[in-house]
Amino acid sequence: MQSDKFRKAAFMVLSLTTILLGSYELYLRYLGHSISYDDSESLFADKKRKIYLPTNEASVFTGSSRMKYDLNTEVWRNLTGETPVQLANVGSSPIPVLKALAADSMFKGKLLIDVAEGLFFDLSGRSYERPQKCLDFSKNETPAQRFSFHINTLLESNFVFLDKDNFALSALLEHLPIPPRPGKMDFPKYPTEFSLMNFDRNHMMSDRFVDHDQKGVKMMQDIWMQLVAMGAKAPPTPEPVIDSFIRDVKLQTDKIKARGGEVVFLRPPSSGPLWKAEQMGFPRDKFWEKILTVTGCKGMHFSDYPELSRMNCIEFSHLRQSDTRIYTQKTIGFLSNEIGWKFKAINQ
Amino acid sequence: MVFNSYTFIVFFAVVLFVHNLPLKWTFKKVHLLMASYLFYAVWNPPFILLLLFSTFLDFYVGKNLSVEQNPVKRKWWLAASLVGNLGPLAYFKYGEFMLENFVSLANVAGIDFHPLAPDIILPVGISFYTFQTLSYSLDMYNKKYAAEKSFLDFALFVTFFPQLVAGPIVRPDELIPQFKSPVKATWLQFNQGMFLLTLGLFMKVVLADSLLAGSADAVFSAGKDMNFIDAWMGVLAFSGQIFFDFGGYSTCAIGIALCLGFTIRDNFFYPYAAIGFSDFWRRWHITLSTWLRDYLYIPLGGNRKGILRTYINVMLTMLIGGLWHGASWTFVVWGGLHGLYLAVEKYIQDKRKAHSHEPGPHPHLKPNFAHAMLTFFLVNITWVFFRSQDFTTAWSLLKSMFFFGNPKEVVLNYLDILKVSVVITGMIIVHWQMRHKKVLTVAESKPWWSVGLVWTFLLVMLILSQESTSSFIYFQF
Numbered sequence: 084m085q086s087d088k089f090r091k092a093a094f095m096v097l098s099l100t101t102i103l104l105g106s107y108e109l110y111l112r113y114l115g116h117s118i119s120y121d122d123s124e125s126l127f128a129d130k131k132r133k134i135y136l137p138t139n140e141a142s143v144f145t146g147s148s149r150m151k152y153d154l155n156t157e158v159w160r161n162l163t164g165e166t167p168v169q170l171a172n173v174g175s176s177p178i179p180v181l182k183a184l185a186a187d188s189m190f191k192g193k194l195l196i197d198v199a200e201g202l203f204f205d206l207s208g209r210s211y212e213r214p215q216k217c218l219d220f221s222k223n224e225t226p227a228q229r230f231s232f233h234i235n236t237l238l239e240s241n242f243v244f245l246d247k248d249n250f251a252l253s254a255l256l257e258h259l260p261i262p263p264r265p266g267k268m269d270f271p272k273y274p275t276e277f278s279l280m281n282f283d284r285n286h287m288m289s290d291r292f293v294d295h296d297q298k299g300v301k302m303m304q305d306i307w308m309q310l311v312a313m314g315a316k317a318p319p320t321p322e323p324v325i326d327s328f329i330r331d332v333k334l335q336t337d338k339i340k341a342r343g344g345e346v347v348f349l350r351p352p353s354s355g356p357l358w359k360a361e362q363m364g365f366p367r368d369k370f371w372e373k374i375l376t377v378t379g380c381k382g383m384h385f386s387d388y389p390e391l392s393r394m395n396c397i398e399f400s401h402l403r404q405s406d407t408r409i410y411t412q413k414t415i416g417f418l419s420n421e422i423g424w425k426f427k428a429i430n431q
Numbered sequence: 432m433v434f435n436s437y438t439f440i441v442f443f444a445v446v447l448f449v450h451n452l453p454l455k456w457t458f459k460k461v462h463l464l465m466a467s468y469l470f471y472a473v474w475n476p477p478f479i480l481l482l483l484f485s486t487f488l489d490f491y492v493g494k495n496l497s498v499e500q501n502p503v504k505r506k507w508w509l510a511a512s513l514v515g516n517l518g519p520l521a522y523f524k525y526g527e528f529m530l531e532n533f534v535s536l537a538n539v540a541g542i543d544f545h546p547l548a549p550d551i552i553l554p555v556g557i558s559f560y561t562f563q564t565l566s567y568s569l570d571m572y573n574k575k576y577a578a579e580k581s582f583l584d585f586a587l588f589v590t591f592f593p594q595l596v597a598g599p600i601v602r603p604d605e606l607i608p609q610f611k612s613p614v615k616a617t618w619l620q621f622n623q624g625m626f627l628l629t630l631g632l633f634m635k636v637v638l639a640d641s642l643l644a645g646s647a648d649a650v651f652s653a654g655k656d657m658n659f660i661d662a663w664m665g666v667l668a669f670s671g672q673i674f675f676d677f678g679g680y681s682t683c684a685i686g687i688a689l690c691l692g693f694t695i696r697d698n699f700f701y702p703y704a705a706i707g708f709s710d711f712w713r714r715w716h717i718t719l720s721t722w723l724r725d726y727l728y729i730p731l732g733g734n735r736k737g738i739l740r741t742y743i744n745v746m747l748t749m750l751i752g753g754l755w756h757g758a759s760w761t762f763v764v765w766g767g768l769h770g771l772y773l774a775v776e777k778y779i780q781d782k783r784k785a786h787s788h789e790p791g792p793h794p795h796l797k798p799n800f801a802h803a804m805l806t807f808f809l810v811n812i813t814w815v816f817f818r819s820q821d822f823t824t825a826w827s828l829l830k831s832m833f834f835f836g837n838p839k840e841v842v843l844n845y846l847d848i849l850k851v852s853v854v855i856t857g858m859i860i861v862h863w864q865m866r867h868k869k870v871l872t873v874a875e876s877k878p879w880w881s882v883g884l885v886w887t888f889l890l891v892m893l894i895l896s897q898e899s900t901s902s903f904i905y906f907q908f
Binding site for chain 2: 085086087088089090091092093094095096099100103104121225226227228230231234235238244245247250251252253255256257259261262263264265266267269
C-alpha cells in the first residue's frame with residue numbers, strides 16, 4: 084500500500100518536473116533568450132589552466148568588463164588561430180591576476196591587460212575581491228568540483244533556464260517590484276540581455292538590447308554615471324601613491340618579461356559623458372602614459388585610432404557586437420604589425 | 432564531494448547500480464568501502480591516510496580491549512586510542528588556536544614571541560569520524576559489547592559515505608549489525624530515501640543558500656553597529672541557515688542510506704519547537720548531544736554526585752561541546768551560554784518540583800507556544816557568538832539587537848527582509864506543527880498525489896535555485 088503510494092508519487096514527480104521545466108525552457112526560447120553561461124569560479128579555473136599552452140598557441144587577457152565585452156574571442160580565435168584565455172573579471176582590477184601570473188614561474192606567454200582607469204587605479208581593494216576569489220578557487224579546486232563543472236557545462240550548453248544570472252531563483256526574486264529601502268544603496272539589477280556570456284567568458288550585449296531596449300540602455304548609462312559620481316566624491320589618490328602603485332605593476336610585468344613572456348596594455352573605447360569624466364579624472368599623461376613609460380611595455384589607446392575613436396559605446400562603456408569584431412581585428416593588427424607579436428595563423 | 436553537486440549525482444547513481452547487482456554481499460561491502468574512500472578522497476586525497484590510521488587504530492585497540500583483563504593494561508589501550516584519535520584532532524583543528532593563545536599569554540608575560548604562522552588545513556569531517564571511532568574504543572573499554580571481528584565491517588562503519596563527513600554520528604551497535612547480512616532497499620525504502628534526499632537538498636540549497644545565507648553574511652560581515660531590524664533579521668537568517676544547512680545534510684544522509692537499504696537515526700527533530708533547553712538538545716544535533724552525554728557528562732559523574740557537581744558537569748560538557756565546533760573562544764562562549772541556560776533551567780525545575788505537591792508535571796510547565804518562542808529567542812542570542820568572527824562583531828550585533836546600535840545604519844534591503852521573514856515564519860510554524868511527528872509518517876498519511884505535488888515543488892525549486900556547489904557549514908567543524 085505505502086510502497087504503491089510512494090511509487091505513484093515518484094512517477095508524478097518525474098513527469099510533472101519534466102513537463103514544468105520543459106515548458107519553462109520552451110517559453111524562454113520563445114521569448115528569444117539564448118544560452119548564456121554562469122561567470123563562475125569554475126569557468127575561470129577552466130580557462131586559467133590554459134595559460135600554460137605554448138606561447139604560439141594562446142594569448143591571455145585580463146582586466147575588467149571592457150576586456151570581456153570588447154575583445155571578441157571568436158574573432159581572435161579565427162584570425163590568430165590561437166586560444167584566447169579570458170581571465171578578466173567584471174567590475175574588477177587586473178592586478179590580482181597580473182600578480183598571480185607574475186608569481187607563476189611556469190607562465191611565459193602573451194598577456195594583454197585592459198586599463199579601465201577607475202578600476203585599474205582603484206587601491207581600495209574592493210575591485211580585487213572577485214579576481215582573488217577566482218584565483219583562490221583555481222588553486223584549491225578539488226577533483227569533484229572539476230568533474231561537476233564539466234557536467235554543469237554540458238547542461239548549461241543545452242538549457243536556457245540554467246542561466247544563473249537571469250533565471251535562477253534568486254535572480255527572479257530580484258525582479259520583484261519591491262521599492263528600495265531608504266538608506267540602503269542597492270546596485271540595480273542589470274537588464275537580462277545586457278550581460279550574456281559565452282563559454283570563452285566573453286561577455287556581450289545582445290543586438291536586441293542595443294537596438295530596442297532604450298530603457299535598459301538608459302539604465303546602464305545611469306549606473307555608470309552614478310559610479311563616476313561616487314568616485315568623484317572620494318578624495319583623490321596622492322601622486323606618490325599612484326607612482327608607487329605603477330612601480331609595483333612594473334615589478335610584475337618585469338617578472339613575466341624576464342621569463343620571455345610579453346605584456347601589452349590596452350585602453351578600450353568608452354563614450355559620451357563617461358569618456359569625458361574619465362579624461363578629467365585620469366588625465367592620459369598622468370596615468371596611461373605613465374604606465375607605459377614606467378613599465379616599458381607597449382600599449383594601444385583607442386583614441387589614437389580614428390576608426391576606434393568614432394565607435395559609439397551605446398551605454399558609454401562597452402562596444403556593441405559588430406564593433407567588437409572591428410576592435411578585435413584592429414588590436415590583432417596592432418599587436419602583429421606594430422609590436423611584432425607572432426600569431427600561429429598570421430605567421431605561418 | 433558534497434551532496435549538492437553534479438559529481439555526487441553521478442557517483443550515487445553508480446553506487447546504487449552496483450549495490451543492486453546480483454553480487455556477493457562481501458563484494459558489495461568492499462564496493463561501498465571503496466566508494467566511501469573515493470567520496471572522501473576527492474577533497475584532499477592524502478587525508479585518507481588519517482582516516483585509515485583511525486580505522487586501524489580503533490579496530491586493533493578494540494580487539495585488545497576485548498581480551499585484556501588487566502585493568503592497568505586496559506587503561507593503556509584506551510589511552511592509546513584517545514591519544515591516537517584526539518592527537519590528530521588537536522593538531523589539525525586546534526593547533527593554530529593553541530599557538531595563538533600561547534603567544535598571547537607569552538606577550539602578557541612580557542615575552543616577545545613571534546612564531547611563524549602555521550598553515551594547517553583541516554581534514555574534512557575529522558571531528559565527526561574521530562568521535563565515531565572513539566565511541567567504539569570507549570564502548571569496548573566499558574565492555575558494552577563484543578569486539579568486531581570483521582575489519583571490513585568495522586572500516587565500513589567508520590567510512591560509510593552518507594554520514595562520514597558531517598554525521599549523524601553513528602554508534603557501532605547501530606550500524607555494524609546492518610552489515611552482517613545482505614541489505615538491499617525495498618521500493619518503498621528507495622522512494623522514501625529519494626524523497627528525504629530531495630527534502631534535504633531543498634533545505635540546504637533553496638532555503639539555506641539561496642534565501643538566507645546572503646542576509647546572514649551581510650549582517651555578520653557589516654562590521655558596524657546597525658538598525659535593530661537588520662541585526663535581528665541577520666541573526667534570524669543565520670538561525671534558519673544553520674538549521675537548514677546542517678539539518679539538510681542529515682536528512683540527505685538518512686535518505687541516501689535508506690536508498691541503499693540502511694537505517695541511520697535522526698539528528699534533528701524540529702529544534703525550534705523546543706520548550707526549554709533540555710528539550711532543545713534532545714532535538715538539535717541529537718547524535719552529538721547524546722555522544723557528549725554518554726561519553727563525557729555521565730563519566731564525569733552526571734547528576735549522581737550532588738547538585739553542585741551536576742551544574743559543573745553540565746557546564747563542562749557544554750563548554751567542550753562548544754569547542755568541538757571550532758577553535759575559537761566565541762564557540763566556547765556559545766557552549767557556555769547553553770550550559771548556563773541548562774543550569775538555570777534545572778535550577779528552576781528543581782525549585783518548582785520542590786514546591787509542587789501534586790505528582791506529574793507542574794501546571795506552570797505545560798508546553799505552550801510562548802515557551803517555545805522564549806527558547807527560540809534565547810537560542811538566537813547564542814547564535815550571535817557562534818557565527819561572529821570575533822567578540823567585537825558579537826558585541827556590536829548584540830547592542831544593535833537591543834536598540835543600542837545605529838538606527839540609521841541599514842544593511843539589508845526590503846527583499847532580504849521579506850525572504851528572511853517568510854522563511855523563518857514558515858520554519859517556526861512547521862516546527863511547531865510537526866513537533867511530535869516524523870516527516871515520513873506524515874507523508875504516509877497523505878494521499879499519493881499530495882505527496883507528489885509537494886515533492887515536485889521541492890525538486891523544481893531545487894533545480895531553479897542553481898546553487899549547486901557551496902559547502903555545508905558543518906564541514907568546517
